[in-house]
Amino acid sequence: MISVYYAGLLADVGILLLGALSVYIILATGQLSLGNAGFMGIGAYLTSYLTVVVGVPITLALILAAAASGIVGTVVGFPALRLKGIYLAIATLGFGEMVRSFFLNFDTMGGSGGFHGMKHISVGYIWAWAAGILILVVLLERSRVWLEMRAVHDDETAAGLVGLNPTTIKVGAFSFGAAVAAISGGLFAHHHVYIEPGNFGFERSIDFVLAVILGGSTVGPGALVGSFLLVLLPEYLRFLADWRLAAFGVLLIGMLLVRRQGILDRSLFNALAFRRAS
Amino acid sequence: MLLQQLVNGLTLGAVYTLIALSFSLVMGILGVLNLAIAELFMLGGFFGFAVIAAQLPLPLAILAGMVGAALVAVIVEKIGYQPLRDAPVVTPMLSTLGFSIIFQNVATNIWGSDPLQLTDEVLATRFTLGPVSISAMQITVLGATVMLVALLAFVVQRTSIGRALRAVAENRDVARLLGVSADRVTLLAFMLSGALAGAAGVLIGLHYAAITPYIGVEIGLKAIAVMVIGGTTRIWGALVAGPLIGIAEVMTVAYGGSQVRDFVVYGFMIVILLLRPQGILGGSGADQGQRV
Numbered sequence: 001m002i003s004v005y006y007a008g009l010l011a012d013v014g015i016l017l018l019g020a021l022s023v024y025i026i027l028a029t030g031q032l033s034l035g036n037a038g039f040m041g042i043g044a045y046l047t048s049y050l051t052v053v054v055g056v057p058i059t060l061a062l063i064l065a066a067a068a069s070g071i072v073g074t075v076v077g078f079p080a081l082r083l084k085g086i087y088l089a090i091a092t093l094g095f096g097e098m099v100r101s102f103f104l105n106f107d108t109m110g111g112s113g114g115f116h117g118m119k120h121i122s123v124g125y126i127w128a129w130a131a132g133i134l135i136l137v138v139l140l141e142r143s144r145v146w147l148e149m150r151a152v153h154d155d156e157t158a159a160g161l162v163g164l165n166p167t168t169i170k171v172g173a174f175s176f177g178a179a180v181a182a183i184s185g186g187l188f189a190h191h192h193v194y195i196e197p198g199n200f201g202f203e204r205s206i207d208f209v210l211a212v213i214l215g216g217s218t219v220g221p222g223a224l225v226g227s228f229l230l231v232l233l234p235e236y237l238r239f240l241a242d243w244r245l246a247a248f249g250v251l252l253i254g255m256l257l258v259r260r261q262g263i264l265d266r267s268l269f270n271a272l273a274f275r276r277a278s
Numbered sequence: 279m280l281l282q283q284l285v286n287g288l289t290l291g292a293v294y295t296l297i298a299l300s301f302s303l304v305m306g307i308l309g310v311l312n313l314a315i316a317e318l319f320m321l322g323g324f325f326g327f328a329v330i331a332a333q334l335p336l337p338l339a340i341l342a343g344m345v346g347a348a349l350v351a352v353i354v355e356k357i358g359y360q361p362l363r364d365a366p367v368v369t370p371m372l373s374t375l376g377f378s379i380i381f382q383n384v385a386t387n388i389w390g391s392d393p394l395q396l397t398d399e400v401l402a403t404r405f406t407l408g409p410v411s412i413s414a415m416q417i418t419v420l421g422a423t424v425m426l427v428a429l430l431a432f433v434v435q436r437t438s439i440g441r442a443l444r445a446v447a448e449n450r451d452v453a454r455l456l457g458v459s460a461d462r463v464t465l466l467a468f469m470l471s472g473a474l475a476g477a478a479g480v481l482i483g484l485h486y487a488a489i490t491p492y493i494g495v496e497i498g499l500k501a502i503a504v505m506v507i508g509g510t511t512r513i514w515g516a517l518v519a520g521p522l523i524g525i526a527e528v529m530t531v532a533y534g535g536s537q538v539r540d541f542v543v544y545g546f547m548i549v550i551l552l553l554r555p556q557g558i559l560g561g562s563g564a565d566q567g568q569r570v
Contacts, residue, residue: 032367032368082552082555083551083552083555085367086305086309086311086371087506087551089311089367089368089371090311090506090551091547091548091552094503094544094547094548094551095544097499097540097544098541098544098545101537101538101540101541101544102541104537104540105537105538105541112537202499203495206375209372210372210375213368213369213372242383242387243387245379245380245382246379246380246387248379249376249377249378249379249380249383250376250380252375252379253357253358253376253377256362256369256372256373256376257357257362260365
């Protein structure tokens, strides 16, 4: 039996893992999203509405919210096609802040006062979702679709010339990422049993990106490593008391300087999996 | 009432303009989003407050904010940007974010998380011009902004340093072939942008008569929106976009409720990015190359 403290940390890791995967999927097509906390917020509010007000069971509510957020992701994904690199990142940042601001004004769901009444869920349930989606992403990485996504990532024009459809692939990735972020949000809402718009701000989006970049942005399980690191590191730095965030910043910069591809990359992953490094 | 809101909006817009220029200097020249600027701005405010608390004159406080923030910007450039110059854009962005985390934490530990208040009323005299009441502080903020922007314009347009900056912004490799030291220009861009952010920090501290370690994020994000709306390749776009957003924000607070303002600002930014990605003042054609 694990203690309540560790159970809480594990739950945070699972929720962060889903958010990180949502960024990872979109990043795989070469698009950096700094607005995934927006999708997470949509998922959190929608599942909470469905379970508390409508009375839908949690699993169904999560699936519905993921579908709805996926549709929003498609709507966001199309205009995003026009932007690249840092400008796309800034636009998605704007989207995230708009969603936060929307919920701040959305009095039906409590506005700035937040929303509560959700039933608490177990760590096991969170991890069932997190592991399920992680396995889904790892399977996706072995499929033809993933090769197409990498092709679009490396050179969009060339990918289009060999007969791929970059539009479908990029918008599809956005949509899938948005759905995964919504699940993360739904689980977050039912783990903390209280949500407020401030939970889904810029810092949250940055956390997702950090988990992916620290863990390794070229392999799916990198997000797992990054999520553990991001949640546990500040805990282990607790002996530094007031200075632990600064220490975390120092470690982050050091990490980027020494190993910018993240802890887990393709060759390390293969070595760990007892396969020949390519 | 309307005129009064215009004046208040202009004051806020002036500060946005300075920070947006600060972001835009680094972004326009290096194509990097330096997230540490938000915290340089906060640090500049604290440096300025320290000088004001020591009963020294106001111009000295602004100078202290500028010099202090510019020196901190050197650290950011040397450690957070220079070694990562050839990495994808995300990497230097995250390393500057690492610096923001450090700066915010250090500021919280040194000055505490409660807002630092200006003890005595600095520049509280108000002048009444017809229906408009403007405080000496607002005049100071506006005046200082105009002076700083004029100074920046002079440096960028009329000096050899400015020519080097513009050359590197145009084409880094060609500029280097022609004998411009790109590394020095990069450092200079960071310092100039740090100095602007520092000055803005002192000014916003005066505007609110208080400063907290958390002021950077909110205003910094807003300044990024201002930069985008103005256009990133022409740094002067911020001169139009800053007051525009400042006024729009004050107007929405006055007539639409304070909560809607972020929605309006970021919505406007996205519309601009999609419909006119070169920004309000940006030219057509060549300017679009980088971003679309």
